Amino acid sequence: MEFTINQIAAMLGGQVQGDGNEKINMLAKIQDARKGQLAFLSNPKYEQYIYTTQASVVIVKKDFVPRKEISTNLILVDDPYIGFTSLLEEYHKMINFQKTGIEQPSYIGENSVTGNNIYRGAFSYIGSKVKxxxxxxxxxxxxxGDDVVIGSNSIIHAGVKIYSGTRIGNNCVLHSGAVLGSDGFGFAPQEDGTYKTIPQLGNVILEDNITIGANTVIDCATLFGDSTIIHQGVKLDNLIQIAHNVEIGKNTVIAAQTGVSGSTKIGDNCVLAGQVGLAGHLIIANNTSFGAQAGISKSIKDEGMKMIGSPAFDVKEYFKSYAVFKKLPDLNERLRELEKKVMSKVEQ
Amino acid sequence: MEFTINQIAAMLGGQVQGDGNEKINMLAKIQDARKGQLAFLSNPKYEQYIYTTQASVVIVKKDFVPRKEISTNLILVDDPYIGFTSLLEEYHKMINFQKTGIEQPSYIGENSVTGNNIYRGAFSYIGSKVKxxxxxxxxxxxxxGDDVVIGSNSIIHAGVKIYSGTRIGNNCVLHSGAVLGSDGFGFAPQEDGTYKTIPQLGNVILEDNITIGANTVIDCATLFGDSTIIHQGVKLDNLIQIAHNVEIGKNTVIAAQTGVSGSTKIGDNCVLAGQVGLAGHLIIANNTSFGAQAGISKSIKDEGMKMIGSPAFDVKEYFKSYAVFKKLPDLNERLRELEKKVMSKVEQ
Amino acid sequence: MEFTINQIAAMLGGQVQGDGNEKINMLAKIQDARKGQLAFLSNPKYEQYIYTTQASVVIVKKDFVPRKEISTNLILVDDPYIGFTSLLEEYHKMINFQKTGIEQPSYIGENSVTGNNIYRGAFSYIGSKVKxxxxxxxxxxxxxGDDVVIGSNSIIHAGVKIYSGTRIGNNCVLHSGAVLGSDGFGFAPQEDGTYKTIPQLGNVILEDNITIGANTVIDCATLFGDSTIIHQGVKLDNLIQIAHNVEIGKNTVIAAQTGVSGSTKIGDNCVLAGQVGLAGHLIIANNTSFGAQAGISKSIKDEGMKMIGSPAFDVKEYFKSYAVFKKLPDLNERLRELEKKVMSKVEQ
Incomplete structure (x- = not known):
């Protein structure tokens, strides 16, 4: 993966000043960049670095006029920041999608079909009737596992475990150690104090454009034909617990170590911070925000609420209460003083 | 896995109405079922669906009398719900236990022995002296790892990691990504601020009928001959942390993301909700319940306590205190008003 | 791994009383030890056991004089406890480092180099250009993954996943299921409510003498050339989340299920208890302690602080406030009583 400065300028629709044939193999920050690398200058605060950078080329704004001599090549574009981030994205895609072919040993069961241009790493296992x-x-x-369906352009990182019957859409990214479709936590208490396992026969559905973080777990639904559903555009961070029959609305974002209990439905475009916990069988309205470590014990009907605390309530109210909480020993003392005063007045 | 309606009726001790030779390959809900599938009707609320269902057969109560024409076959039993759930369980067992034989490549070390009818999936690794x-x-x-013992009828799902010396009983289910026997977190502080690793030489013991959730971790005990012990019938959900030398009493149930610190002993038949944390070296009485996100810092001697909060106390008391917490700004204001009044009276 | 008593005495610089040729293959507690095992007597409280132990040899203090007949052999040393723990450590190292060679099938990519005396287990995967x-x-x-560097004497337990570009120092221990270098959780909100993935192009650096617990996750940094950095001597427990661009100072210890959000820098020699959560972009001074379940929302400038609560403040202050919190219903009642009294006085 090496491009000439001319090739990169063509991708960005920019103009080259200097040697367009020099080769670039890496992107870097302007202050750190070395020979063979590309940087950008957008914020004027960093202009000083363009006079000293070792970068082979710097993307600059079309109207940039150097105030001193510069030794690097330039690509002139409308917006250097957008240009640079576009390159980043392209580079990232190239890295993620460059692997193709089948490394050995790897395993594939009967009646499974795979599309064009796929990569199957060594020691990967694909069951039967997989598409x-x-x-x-x-x-x-x-x-x-068996009977799994995975759409196009999805990346399944090393060590992900996908149980039988799971369905995954297009453009999904699953990070290492994520588990999809493990049994829901369902046990019926018996009279003798033991628990009987309730068979977990549903599956997990991931729609399109979903990211699942490392070591996150999504359990299957309990009944045949039922699914734990993650709607399109959802982003789950690492070490999250999603229990059986949960449904998460589109474009909802959940930070690390949050847990959602069985059968809870979270709306669209919600934002959950880290280490939040939700009880089971709740319905959470669209556009709800939960602060870090919030504990959610009731459904939320109104959209746009921002909540924190355990159990959670309105975030502003919470912090007002918490401010008084911090002074509780003082408040207690003031009350005691007042009681004494009043008592002495009453006794007078 | 296909049965005739007659075969299923025989399993359930029921009577067939219709074509007993039709074949069934799936269970489903009465409103969703299709040809080749079996459903049940227990709640009269769902009776309407029996007249339109596509199911090949529906399990009904012995005394069920259709009020309209029905096109599906019937199996008449004493209790359709129990009949259906028995079939679910049988089906689940069949799915879980249908795989047998050895897929290649797989690895087994020296002097290891395996019983009858086992399944060893591709890329599975069994060390030496394993039983x-x-x-x-x-x-x-x-x-x-080496020297591990696993009883009969246990299911070890894809990607479980079991360190050397672990002992697992009968009828256990370990879900993907679970880790058993990793080192306890033991480090001795040195004078120069560094930590010296305390060797972790004990093991983990799981008795019978235990379920361990996905990505849950159970550390080994510290000393030779000591064990972290999970007693029979315990059910652990996903992403739980069980530290070195912990002991969990029989039939205790723990929800996701809870953590138990080193050397704590939890009694029998306890129920721990999600995201609970327990300090180390505690002893928790039988039948204790901890609410979600509770933080347990002291031992509990009396059985049957229900606690929440961090640090936790009685659940009813906690919610009474929390109700006042939510009004603390108001309470603070009332106190201020009262101080003014009393002050003005005193000044009179 | 079997030694004679004479060999062990030589290692410890101790003197043998009895049969120095007897063979030892295990260490055990004096009350549990059997033939072929070695125990120690340090605490006089346990002296009784030396007269009944089945151990083949007991390490005792140089000046120990038995008060009854003993049947075990002895090794006399200056400090039996230190002698025993040294043996434990040696034994632990021997166990951990005894495996060498390459089990098959295993995979190694092009241009990767490995040092002397390494072990590559079956189904292990090493990418290209790895050192x-x-x-x-x-x-x-x-x-x-590709381009990974791992120093000497490091132990990578079964199932660890290390993404491309990660650098790991000497004497590190990574436990099963740990993930290093997964994508940071970075998504730019778009006007239509969807999120665009921000490419994560940095890496993870682990310096020397670091332990990473089972199923712990460390995300890579966002930008090229940037790193999530774990400094030397850090000990991370199980199921911990370390987000992109975090930096953890040397000899800091973090207990299980704690989460550190993006770009936060934690100082040296800090102690974080379990289930603690830190917000992003914070700077935490050296020698800070956080109690279990603390929620940290602000940077901490002064060294040596001990904090708890969510949001956290001084631990002593927190527990004073919490003591009043537990009595809030009572305090509320007292305030109401006082209001009545004052009101009646005012009305008089």
Whole structure:
């Protein structure tokens, strides 16, 4: 993966000043960049670095006029920041999608079909009757059970475990150690104090454009034909627990170590901070925000609420209460003083 | 896995109305069922669906009399719900235990023995001197260290990691990504601020009928001959932390993301909600309940306590205090008003 | 691994009383030890056991004089406890470092180099251009991406996943299921409510003498050339979340299930209890302590603070406030009583 400055300028629709044939193999910050690397200058605060940078080329604004001599090449564009981030994205895609082919040993069961341009890493396991779309990247140590469906352009990182019957859409990214479709936590208490396992026969559905963080777990639904559903555009961070029959609305974002209990439905475009816990069987309205470590014990009907605390309530009210909480020993003392005064007045 | 209606009726001790030779390959809800599937009707609220269902057969109560024409076959039993759930359980067992044989490549070390009817998935690893009972299912990417013992009828899902010396009983289910026997977190502070690792030489013991959730971790005990012990019938959800030398009493149930610190002993038949944290070296009485996100810093001697909060106390008392907490700004204001009044009276 | 009593005495610089040729293959507690095992007597409280122990040899203090007949052999040393723990450590190292060689099938990519005396377990995967030092132990199912560097004497337990570009120092221990270098959780909100993935192009650096617990996750930094950095001597427990661009100072210890949000810098020699959560972009001074379940929302400038609560403040102050919190219903009642009294006085 090496491009000439001319090639990069063509991608960005920019103009080259200097040697367009020099080769670039890396992107870097202007203050750190070395020979063979590309940087950008957008914020004027960093202009000083363009006179000293070792970068082979710097993307600058079309109207940039150097105040001193510069030794680097330039690519002139409308917006250097957007230009740079576009390159970042392209580079990232290239890295993520460059692997193709089948490393050995790897395993694939009967009646499974895979699309074009896929990668199956060594020690990856694909069960029977699995359908996998184009450009899917299945890294080493991935386990895919029977009857799983995976759409196109999805990346399954090393060591992800996908139980039988799971359905995954297009453009999803699953990070290492994520588990999809493990049994829901369902046990019926018996008279003798033991628990009987309730069979977990549903599955997990991930729609399109979903990211699942490392070591996050999503349990399957309990009944046949039922699903734990993650709607399109949802982003889940690491070490999150999603219990059986949960449904998460589109474009909802959940930070690390949050847990959602069984059968709770979270609306669209919600934002959950880290280490939040939700009880089971709740319905959470669209556009709800939960602060870090919030504990949610009731459904939320009104959209746009911002809540924190355990149990959670309005975030502003919470912090007002908490401000008084910090002074409680003082408040207690003031009350005691007042009681004494009043008592002495009463006794007078 | 296909049965005739006659075969299923025989399993349930029921009577067939219709074509007993039709074949069934799936269970489903009465409103969703299709040809080849079996449903049940227990709640009269759902009776309407029996007249329109596509199911090949519906399990109904012995005394059920259709009020309209029905096109599905029937199996008449004493209790359709119990009949259906029995079939679910049988079906679940069949799914879980249907795999047998050894997929290649898989690895087994010297002097290891396995029982009858076991499954060893591709890329599974069994160390040396391991003993595995009958009907055990070892899915792909499972790692089993040296000197491990596993009883009969246990299911080890894909990617479980079991360190050397661990002992697992009969009828246990370990979900993907669970880790058993990792080092306890023991470090001795040195004078120069560094920490010296305390060797962790004990093991983990799981008795019978235990379920361990996905990505849950159970550390080994510190000393030779000591064990972290999970007693029979315990059910652990996903992403739980069980530290070194912990002991969990029989039939105790723990929800996701809860953590138990080193050397704490939890009694029998306790119920711990999600995201609970317990300090180390505690002793928790039988039948204790902890609410979600509770923080437990002291031992509990009396059985049957229900606690919440951090640090936790009686759940009813907690919610009374929390109700006042929510009004603390108001309470503070009332106190201020009262101080003014009393002050003005005193000044009079 | 079997030694004679004479050999062990030589290692400890101690003197043998009895049969120095007897063979020892295990260490145990004096009350549990059997033939072929070694125990120690340090605390006089346990002296009784030396007269009944089945141990083949007991390490005792140089000046120990038995008050009854003893049947075990003795090794006399200056400090039996230190002698015993030294043996434990040696034994632990021997166990951890005894495996060498390459089990098959295992995978190694092009242009990767490994040092002397390394172990590569079956189904381990090493990508391209990887450099691995001497005595490194790579257990089964470990995944090591491209361009990874691992120093000498590090142990990578079964199933650890290390993304491309990660750098790991000497004497590190990574437990099963740990993930290093997964994408940071970075998404830019778009006008239509969807999120655009921000490419994560940095890496993770672990310096020397670091322990990472089972199923702990450390995300890579966002930008090229940036790193999430764990400094030397840090000990991380299980199921911890370390987000992108975090930096953890040397000899800091973090207990299980704690989460650190993006770009936060934690100082040296800090102690974080379990289930603590830190917000992003904070700077935490050296020698800070956080109690269990603390929620940290602000930077901490002064060294040596001890904090708890969510949001956290001084631990002593917190517990004073919490003591009043537990009595809030009572306090509320007292205030109401006082209001009545004052009101009646005012009305008089």
């Amino acid at each position: 996998i779309g184009d450009n899917v990247k299945i890294h080493p140590h991935v386990y895919i | 595995i009972g009958d009907n055990v299912k070892i899915h792909p990417h499972v790692y089993i | 691995i030092g001497d005595n490194v132990k790579i257990h089964p199912h470990v995944y090591i």
